[in-house]
Amino acid sequence: MVYVHLADGFEEVEALTVVDLLRRAGIDTETVSVTGRLPVTGSHGIKVVADILFEDAVYTGCEFIVLPGGMPGAANLAAHEGLHEKILSFHNRGKGLAAICAAPMVFGQAGILKGRKATCYPGFEKELEGAETVTDAVVSDRGVITSRGPATAMPFALAIIEEVRGKETADEIAGGLLYKA
Numbered sequence: 680m681v682y683v684h685l686a687d688g689f690e691e692v693e694a695l696t697v698v699d700l701l702r703r704a705g706i707d708t709e710t711v712s713v714t715g716r717l718p719v720t721g722s723h724g725i726k727v728v729a730d731i732l733f734e735d736a737v738y739t740g741c742e743f744i745v746l747p748g749g750m751p752g753a754a755n756l757a758a759h760e761g762l763h764e765k766i767l768s769f770h771n772r773g774k775g776l777a778a779i780c781a782a783p784m785v786f787g788q789a790g791i792l793k794g795r796k797a798t799c800y801p802g803f804e805k806e807l808e809g810a811e812t813v814t815d816a817v818v819s820d821r822g823v824i825t826s827r828g829p830a831t832a833m834p835f836a837l838a839i840i841e842e843v844r845g846k847e848t849a850d851e852i853a854g855g856l857l858y859k860a
Contacts, residue, residue: 681708681743681775681843682736685729686756690749691721692829693779697745700836704852706843711736713759722749733761742843744769748780748800748828757785766791770823775842777824779835783807786823795820800828833858 683698694710701708712719712729720726744766746756756762763785769776770791778786783799784806786792793809796818804812816831817824817838824842826835833856841849853860 680741681706681745681839682711682738682741683708683745683747684711684713684733684756684762685719685727685747686713686752686759687720688722688749688755689719689747689752690780690829691723691725691727693749693832693835694721694747695727696832697747697777697779697836697839700833700852700856701840701843703855704840704844704848706840709736713756713762722752733759738765738768741769741774743775743777743839745839746778746782746785748778748782750781753781753784756782757788763789773822775822775824775839777826777835777839779826779832780828781806783810783825786825791823792825795823797823797825798827799825834860 698708709730713733717729780800781803784803787807792807796813797807797810798813798818817826817834824838837849
């Protein structure tokens, strides 16, 4: 199970690309609203109905927490105390964490990027507290995956698939989409 978290102002490409590719890979993936309501509005005015509310999500079977970027979506995710607690719990138990665009700042503010390589949308590097910031499209460092922005959503999703189901499955999904790195 992978939970993709949605807050008002999320970047639609980053969230929905991940959900689409993970489901193509046969990974049970649900969108989780942190707004207290199922309809969530993206940063470009696209309304998405989340699968479940944060309050109803059961994290025991969840392998990855995924955070799409976008503003103010990433800031809204960072402000959600319950999500912050889940992220710290996942980090402490060595479970998967992934964030793209501005959202790696949530991990930086939580202190979990210290001593790790990470990337983010240009201009948010100062929010990645303690990280070695790089400009790679996608960075995977000890269970934490970060990525730069909307154009890197597909390789970001493929990196999550590789962590959950292996390189062969990620390559198969990429091939079916005619994606070439």
